[in-house]
Amino acid sequence: MTQTAPVTPSSSQALDEIKIGGLGSSRLRVEDSRFIRGRGNYTDDVKLPGMLYMEILRSPLAHARIISIDTSRAWAIPGVRLVLTGEMMAQRNLAWMPTLSYDTQAVLATDKVRFQGQEVCVVVADDPYIAKDGCEAIDVEYEPLPPIVNPEQSAAPGAPVIRDDKQGQVDNTCYRWEVGDREATERAFAEADVVSKLKLHYPRSHPSPIECCGSVADFDPATKKLTVYMTSQAPHIVRSAVALIAELPEHMIRIVSPDVGGGFGNKVPVYPGYVHSILASILLGKPVKWTEDKTGNLISTGFGRDMYLDGEMALRSDGKILAVRMHADTDQGAFFADAQPSKFKIGLMHSTFACYNIGTGYITAQGHYTNKAPGGVAYRCSFRVTEAMFFQERMVQAAADDLGIDQAEFRRVNLLPDDAFPARTPFGFLVDSGQYDKCLQIGLDAIGYEEFRREQAAARAKGRLLGIGISTMTEPLGAGNSREYDILGIKMFDSAELRVHLTGKAILRTGAKTQGQGHETTWAQIVSHELGIPAADVVVEEGDTDTAPYGMGTYASRSTPVAGAAVSMVSRKIRAKARKIAAHLLEVSEEDIEWELGRFFVRGAPERGATIQECAMAAYSNMPDGMEPGLEGNAYYDPPNLTWPFACYIVTVEVDPETGVWDVLRVVAVDDCGVRINPMIVEGQIMGGLTEAYAMSNMQFQTYDAEGNIVGSNYMDYLIPTAWETPGFELHEVVTPCPHHPIGAKGVGECAAVGGPAAFVNAVLDAIAHTGVRNIDMPVLPDRVWTALQTHQDVSGAPPVRNG
Amino acid sequence: MYPSKFGYEAPRSLDELSSLLNRYGDDAKILAGGQSLVPMMKLRFAAPEVLVDINGIPGLDYHREDPDGTLRVGALCRHVTLERSALLAAKHPLMAAAAPLIADPMVRSRGTMVGSICHSDPQGDWASVLLALGGHMVALGPRGRRTIAAGHFSLGPFQNALQPDEIALEAVIPAPTGQRSGTYLKLERRVGDFATAGVAMALETSDGRVVRAGIALTGVGPSNIAATEAAQALVGKPLSEESIEQAAQLAAAAAQPRGDHRGSAAFKRHVVATFIRRGLARGEAVAA
Incomplete structure (x- = not known):
């Protein structure tokens, strides 16, 4: 990306923003210096004197009644300090805990186990080997019950009630939800020339961060203060949740998220393991460390998706969409434990079709309890926007095929034009900006759309199967405004606190929590942009609830839209105070002070000025009479709306007609995420998202067999692509500044993971269009493609997996 | 990784190895590359009493041709050695094709062909190579050496024909007739x-x-x-x-x-x- 310096009068002494590491500078990530040297400080690096180690015994069965638990052999092992059972938790009223979705979740099983991998007992010992030995020495007698592994089984008449612990729960329904205008939608369908239908399953995918979950709980019996080091994307939510669950006073709880080795939404919920380690520390009066192993992480913590779509589109023969009707079934697992905005039971699924003019629409949704691990909204999805956009773009391709209209042209007909904004969607969102046609056109030109179509036809004549897939979408990132978005009633604002020291160096703290996004680099760039302090002079600190201002954390691509805006706003507060100081230093009235980057000057006498550093010094050494000393402040930011990045992803593939293996030929990505703070980091985010999009379309999923055994419980079975498989990416950009964000930025972290998968799947289906197959469920594995080629039928990937 | 408790022996010679296998019998498990064994121990699917690490025994990392064209691959010859072998590239097309397809570079740099065949995982590649080439394994035990034809070496998933006091010394591919x-x-x-x-x-x-x-x-x-x-x-x-x-x-x-x-x-x-x-x-x- 090329940078253009702002045009300034020749007398200007404004700093070169790129040189000081401000907005638009691809400055190197400051955190990488310690990460690549192995000097990061992760939760498992925390070692406290006298620390003990905890291990969790998990259920081998998906659904079973617990007949008895005998822990005597575990207690007998030298070095075992504590064995916790559900019964012991129940005596303290801690066997169950509230979830972030107003349900309850077992902390340790008391009556039944409800999924394979559920926490049954906990052993605390002198070292982790003994703790594991202790778990193996516990004898649990189970009476197996019929397992349920998909919504169809869950809703079947006579299905065993999984949540028989809940009063009034007579079936396996977790929630019902609807949005839109049913009658208007029915009328539109009645008038349609063509109704396009599509059924599909978005498989369960796990965020699989490199660092698993973990905590070091340290309750000090003398001070009664509880400190918990943990891998959390949202430490403040955890502090409030612990205060509410454990009934500990909030000021005596300190949550510290040190370096976090990836999150992807996996580390927002409060997991039983955290509660176990806290209780164990309180009971033993010693620090207790829990480090989850890879299998524990894969089989028990928050996953993403596992959603079924039944979609219909009402179409006019000229290509105009008249209405969209969707029903979604979500497989929630055994507990409704999603960390998502309270008002929206299926996340932001209703953001679907936000970039299109669809007239009207109606969405219904039902959540189902099953005997699987709880979750659904984790994994780079901004609360199920991933499914919303995947369904949308798969339906768009099917509709274009049904109408016999070119897929690019069909999008052009229905995308919102540039002059449509602000536009209210039929499901209630306000989309505020976009240049969709431009974005699409850049993508089509880059891939050489017409030429590829010719190449495809020529290859076809020789028996080769080439395909091209498009995905265009806008998505709501940055929850959110406080009218609509809260978690546990806490509004989804965020915050920043900035202290400028006397020498002009500064420390910035926010309520967000970086886990790879590069906040330590980019937040400093925003301060640099607003104050002209070189980014290298700003240190960024996050994750310690004793020092950071209260915020809702980092997920759903919300950091830049919300916390990033707070960084801007607090910097502007600082600048306003510095202006008064400058007026004092320059002996003019504040009205005569002008600002250029890094410096105030006297209007009409630009040679007379005071740098921001001089103002900082004066704030501590030479402030005007009556002014409060110091140069610091904080800002809590409640965004007026979500931000609406837009993207167009185009993928070309070649399918091997004999084996069903498909190779990616090219991937073109056009992203409009508004103003880019650090273009290098943005590009890294997009490439990471595209890699995950490719992964989900090609290989990465969790499924279950009919017994409720998870397939994908380790990294031999749960496949994530390596550098060998991952295709190359060609990145392009459009910049439509966000109209309400202080620096015009939008969220970007999730865009490519949200919009990308449909482009890959659409490309494969385009390559085999001659078969008439409308859908192959992800991941589009070779055997599924081969089956589609053989049978000319859609291929479902829904569990249970068929063995034998 | 938190495996069960295990003992560890590191013999420096084949004689020392033999006496250790004699002493521990079924309780011992031989560690060569460890690329299958160690993950199984991590998951506690395998919990041997004693690991007998043969990496300190000199002279087992060979792959060489006898004058008559017979190829011998020693118990400590790593996949990566075979992958980069000029000998295989020149004279053994099947082996040269298979070597780079074994697992991933990390596994190839540590794991061994003989170990992979001993593991008897039906999804292992080298056992098929040995079968196709009509090769055999050479076992060394207290009663001396014996050969076991490739077709008789694997008895089923994760079961091989070795006695508890035997070690697979080498894999042998006969000289070609054409x-x-x-x-x-x-x-x-x-x-x-x-x-x-x-x-x-x-x-x-x-x-x-x-x-x-x-x-x-x-x-x-x-x-x-x-x-x-x-x-x-x-x-x-x-x-x-x-x-x-x-x-x-x-x-x-x-x-x-x-x-x-x-x-x-x-x-x-x-x-x-x-x-x-x-x-x-x-x-x-x-x-x-």
């Missing part, structure tokens, strides 16, 4: 994934006729499968479209796949037949 060609084709969902299906093909031709053929299948049965009838269909005549098709059909019939999340049984059989057609007919088999 011009060697062959290849290894494998379908995997990702580098390092276990094979959905793999096919090892080894041919020896003389005067335009196939004088020896070996075909073996990976990942489509409880053990690696020697598709003997399929191979036999190629012998005694020049390679032709008809004989290849016959071999493809017979190999698919010899497969005993089970459907799983990698694909249905029908798909796996189809891949076997496809790979044989490709490997033999389309010039993917590389002549030595």
Whole structure:
């Protein structure tokens, strides 16, 4: 990306923003210096004197009644300090805990186990080997019950009630939800020339961060203060949740998220393991460390998706969409434990079709309890926007095929034009900006759309199967405004606190929590942009609830839209105070002070000025009479709306007609995420998202067999692509500044993971269009493609997996 | 990783190794590359009392040819050595094709061919290679050395024919009787994934006729499968479209796949037949 310096009068002494590491500078990530040297400080690096180690015994069965638990052999092992059972938790009223979705979740099983991998007992010992030995020495007698592994089984008449612990729960329904205008939608369908239908399953995918979950709980019996080091994307939510669950006073709880080795939404919920380690520390009066192993992480913590779509589109023969009707079934697992905005039971699924003019629409949704691990909204999805956009773009391709209209042209007909904004969607969102046609056109030109179509036809004549897939979408990132978005009633604002020291160096703290996004680099760039302090002079600190201002954390691509805006706003507060100081230093009235980057000057006498550093010094050494000393402040930011990045992803593939293996030929990505703070980091985010999009379309999923055994419980079975498989990416950009964000930025972290998968799947289906197959469920594995080629039928990937 | 408690021995000679195996018997497990054993211990699927680490025994990391052309691969010869071997590249097309397809670079730099064959995982690649080439294993025990033909070495999933006090010393591939060609084709969902299906093909031709053929299948049965009838269909005549098709059909019939999340049984059989057609007919088999 090329940078253009702002045009300034020749007398200007404004700093070169790129040189000081401000907005638009691809400055190197400051955190990488310690990460690549192995000097990061992760939760498992925390070692406290006298620390003990905890291990969790998990259920081998998906659904079973617990007949008895005998822990005597575990207690007998030298070095075992504590064995916790559900019964012991129940005596303290801690066997169950509230979830972030107003349900309850077992902390340790008391009556039944409800999924394979559920926490049954906990052993605390002198070292982790003994703790594991202790778990193996516990004898649990189970009476197996019929397992349920998909919504169809869950809703079947006579299905065993999984949540028989809940009063009034007579079936396996977790929630019902609807949005839109049913009658208007029915009328539109009645008038349609063509109704396009599509059924599909978005498989369960796990965020699989490199660092698993973990905590070091340290309750000090003398001070009664509880400190918990943990891998959390949202430490403040955890502090409030612990205060509410454990009934500990909030000021005596300190949550510290040190370096976090990836999150992807996996580390927002409060997991039983955290509660176990806290209780164990309180009971033993010693620090207790829990480090989850890879299998524990894969089989028990928050996953993403596992959603079924039944979609219909009402179409006019000229290509105009008249209405969209969707029903979604979500497989929630055994507990409704999603960390998502309270008002929206299926996340932001209703953001679907936000970039299109669809007239009207109606969405219904039902959540189902099953005997699987709880979750659904984790994994780079901004609360199920991933499914919303995947369904949308798969339906768009099917509709274009049904109408016999070119897929690019069909999008052009229905995308919102540039002059449509602000536009209210039929499901209630306000989309505020976009240049969709431009974005699409850049993508089509880059891939050489017409030429590829010719190449495809020529290859076809020789028996080769080439395909091209498009995905265009806008998505709501940055929850959110406080009218609509809260978690546990806490509004989804965020915050920043900035202290400028006397020498002009500064420390910035926010309520967000970086886990790879590069906040330590980019937040400093925003301060640099607003104050002209070189980014290298700003240190960024996050994750310690004793020092950071209260915020809702980092997920759903919300950091830049919300916390990033707070960084801007607090910097502007600082600048306003510095202006008064400058007026004092320059002996003019504040009205005569002008600002250029890094410096105030006297209007009409630009040679007379005071740098921001001089103002900082004066704030501590030479402030005007009556002014409060110091140069610091904080800002809590409640965004007026979500931000609406837009993207167009185009993928070309070649399918091997004999084996069903498909190779990616090219991937073109056009992203409009508004103003880019650090273009290098943005590009890294997009490439990471595209890699995950490719992964989900090609290989990465969790499924279950009919017994409720998870397939994908380790990294031999749960496949994530390596550098060998991952295709190359060609990145392009459009910049439509966000109209309400202080620096015009939008969220970007999730865009490519949200919009990308449909482009890959659409490309494969385009390559085999001659078969008439409308859908192959992800991941589009070779055997599924081969089956589609053989049978000319859609291929479902829904569990249970068929063995034998 | 938190395995069960285990003892550790590191013999410096074959004699010392023999006496350790004699002492511990079934309780001992030999550690060579450890690329299958260590993950199993981590998951506590394997909990040996004693690990006997043979990495300190000198002289086992060889792969060399006898004067008569017999190839010997020692117990500590790593996959990566075979992958980079000029000898294999020049004279052993099937082995040269298989070596770079073993797991991933990390596994290849540590794991061994002999260890992989001993592990008897039906999804292991080297056992198919050895079957196709008509090779054998050399076991060393208190009663001395004995050879075990490839077809008799694996007794089923994760079971081999070694006695508790025996070690697999080397894998042996006999000298060719004709011009060697062959290849290894494998379908995997990702580098390092276990094979959905793999096919090892080894041919020896003389005067335009196939004088020896070996075909073996990976990942489509409880053990690696020697598709003997399929191979036999190629012998005694020049390679032709008809004989290849016959071999493809017979190999698919010899497969005993089970459907799983990698694909249905029908798909796996189809891949076997496809790979044989490709490997033999389309010039993917590389002549030595």
